[in-house]
Amino acid sequence: MARLLLAPMEGLVDDVLRDVLTRVGGYDLAVSEFVRVSGNLLPPRAFQRLCPELGNGSRTRAGTPLVVQLLGSDPGCLAENAAQLVELAPAGIDLNFGCPAPTVNRHGGGAMLLADPEQLLRIVAAVRRVVPPEIPFTAKMRLGVRDTEKTLDCARALAAGGIVALVVHARTRADGYRPPAHWEWIARIRAVVQQPVIANGEVWTVADHLRCCAVSSSDDVMIGRGAVADPFLARRIRAQAAGEGVAADRCDDWRRLQPLLASYWQQVCAKVVARHAPGRLKLWLGSLRRNFVEAEALFMAVRALAGVEEISRVLELHGIPVQRPLG
Template sequence: MQLALAPMEGLVDEILRDVLTRVGGIDWCVTEFIRVNDRLLPEHYFRRLAPELDHGAQTRAGTPMRVQLLGSDPVCLADNAALACTLGAPVIDLNFGCPAKTVNKSRGGAVLLKEPELLHAIVREVRRAVPTHIPVTAKMRLGFETPDVALDCARALATGGASQIVVHARTKVDGYRPPAHWDWIPRVQEVVSVPVFANGEIWTLEDWRRCREISGAENFMLGRGLVAKPDLALQIAAEKNGEEVVPMTWAELFPLVQDFWRQERIKLAPGYAPGRLKQWLVWLSRSYAEAGVMFDAARRETDCEKLDALLQLPSLTRAPRLAA
């Protein structure tokens, strides 16, 4: 069994990847999508969204990281995939699942599920462009409006050269509304010979049990559920191995929340860092009442130094720049 951390644009940046993989149970993670239009991107763009490339393409915990690309031009995607490999990407992942309207309007993400032939062409060209030892994988939804073409899309990805397929078990129109249609996972697996990962609506250990029973899947990708419950992968792995499942307490998680804030304070300007902290606290409040209390205290706060105090940290104000 493999458990993967999903690529969630605008949420799971390199800092949250670092923190969540240090909790444990995650076998690999994926970058936020790197948008490819009609040109070869500069190297610094890859390094900005995937700084782990400078550290063996793995997080601080040693968890492997895959580079995800999103776009619709097969040749341009292939060129950028080849460049990512020279920078150290161990796996190239292709995004055919993003439901965002702005992304879909520019022919990226889930809208391409309307064109199975294009999916095949994209994967084929990327597979040809990258070294043979580097896998090419893909993530898809069940379709754009309906799942009628889900099996055609899966076949297109597999015959194009994808060695794994993650299936978010909803259509684009479904968005993130429950339920996830886990019963489609075995249907997809029947028509392809590569491993299929189940993804969508796995928030708890019980959700995972039901997903495994309904989907028959052996491999899973965890998204919002893992952001809200950082030890979810650890709980799943423990149960799979017949070990005792002991949920993580807030006292155990809080040092990681503090470290998340430290890192975001260094990365972001003072006007943006508070939003990132509040964003994660909202998700954590689904699992920890303490996170909800902390969010309520931080909700209207924009002063980073006051948030330092709320998190029981000394002032983390950046040192002033030296004059030239």
């Protein structure tokens, strides 16, 4: 069957949410948030801190392989850090040429590199030389910086540099995350490169997935915000593809989601300092509101709260069991 990939999302899909979403199931692999490479050789612990799955065979606890993504603009520095990462045996190494964040783009990284296909080629070729063939080496790009004038040249450059697959977020940097995603461009890219091309952008529902595959001519799809807003989306897509129909009982889904929310809250509280934990929960609930009326009610109940203990009490009132430390 066609592959489903869990997208990297800086500041949202970290190892904790990857654990929860891959535990639900349906994903063939996940890609980490980017590891920023900006002039120094990072120690192994820098990769392990962002991607603790590296200590578990580069898999989430549910067994989903994790590809580690690097972001930078210097070919030599990226290659040096990729060689360091290779020693940790990641399930794959991916290069980020799609991030639209101003803080990244100001330093010439992410999507800004799409203005210079020749630099893309230099970067990919340098990293290709240090990544052994048994470790999949991929890249992710957008359609361009402000327009699609260089889209196909960029895709050709990445392919010529030696990647084995390409994820395409079907919008330019200037588009940001505004709909629509221009899936037709993925079909055009597939026509000029031999490597598999994975479609990405604006897949929120099973129907979106079907349309994306049809328009892009790609059977492989990466899902980001849609996966965060509906943790069961990948399973719904799998069920539809298997001819099992798509369950529409959102109340039952909420019951299944409650223990996952409890696990997420517990792990977040253990991972970050107490003052940051509420914000992380609210961020996910904010996305879940798109599909679950219960998440809307819960979000409104915790929105003004800043304390871990008071939020835990509200979660329990909403049927979400919270484990408290003994003693």
